[in-house]
Amino acid sequence: MEAYRVAGHDAPLTLVLGGTGKTGRRVVERLQARSVATRVGSRAGVPRFDWDDRETWAPALRGVGAVYVAYAPDLAVPAAEPAITGLVEAAAAEGVERLVLLSGRGEAEAERCERIVQGSGMAWTILRASWFAQNFTEGFFYDLVLSGEVALPAGPVAEPFVDAEDIAAVAVAALTEEGHGGQLYELTGPRLLSFAEAVATIAGATGRPVRYVPISVEAFVAELAAQQVPDDAIALLRYLFTTVLDGRNEALADGVRQALGREPHDFAAFARGAAARGAWSL
């Protein structure tokens, strides 16, 4: 497919916000493999992009035709809506023509951010994703896996963990190909897994004695507080493990097949691949 080009620019850049994170890093790698001129949006980027410093937004958007928007820490936090509103305004002012927003399933706050992007006047694609498999290798659950006890307040709820590689593949298609404008893709893995099943799958792939231990939300919050996790981060985790994991997302969706014409990767394949790469080796 033709790489996306903006009229009047010789080499419009694609800006990847969160470009060093779980999905963004993979989006950058895939764009670069396609020789798409790419700018990594990060507090360590050149120019720097910081969600907490609006002065950094216009310089990062200069010369950009398309933006992948992975907001940090989460579209559910109160700062997200004004940030997405401001980013859309800044992007329009810089002549950006295409936005691809990473969103989360089951979050009313994220859906408000989706509507801001949908009303931006730019071409848009929404990627509404379930919980990432990579939370177990690069995210919050990684240290718990290494400790041998994944103690979380998830009860028996099942989640269709999605591989961040699939999200990145859909993002790159939406950023570089035609036919994805005005689409809201709901991205899940191909199978519902309880946390006990997900952790058992990792244990099987690694040979490590790791198990899931269901705990109460109160015990979880008390442990986070004891570890001096900031209050706003605790509030976000409490929200994710209560509201978002209340069973509302216990359903598969076919966004990967809609966007790419193939099935999403299975969690077992993710776990085997991660174990083979030494993701959980000490």
Ligand SMILES: NC(=O)c1ccc[n+]([C@@H]2O[C@H](COP(=O)([O-])OP(=O)(O)OC[C@H]3O[C@@H](n4cnc5c(N)ncnc54)[C@H](OP(=O)(O)O)[C@@H]3O)[C@@H](O)[C@H]2O)c1
């Ligand atoms: N994790 C999941 O299971 C999941 C599921 C569905 C949706 N989502 C959504 O995905 C998005 C990203 O979540 P994630 O967990 O995957 O995190 P992540 O993308 O791995 O987060 C880290 C990224 O955010 C950047 N970042 C952090 N603070 C920043 C700041 N103040 N300014 C600019 N960039 C900043 C980091 O860049 P630097 O540190 O280099 O600046 C890094 O690129 C969130 O909006 C979340 O709602 C996540």
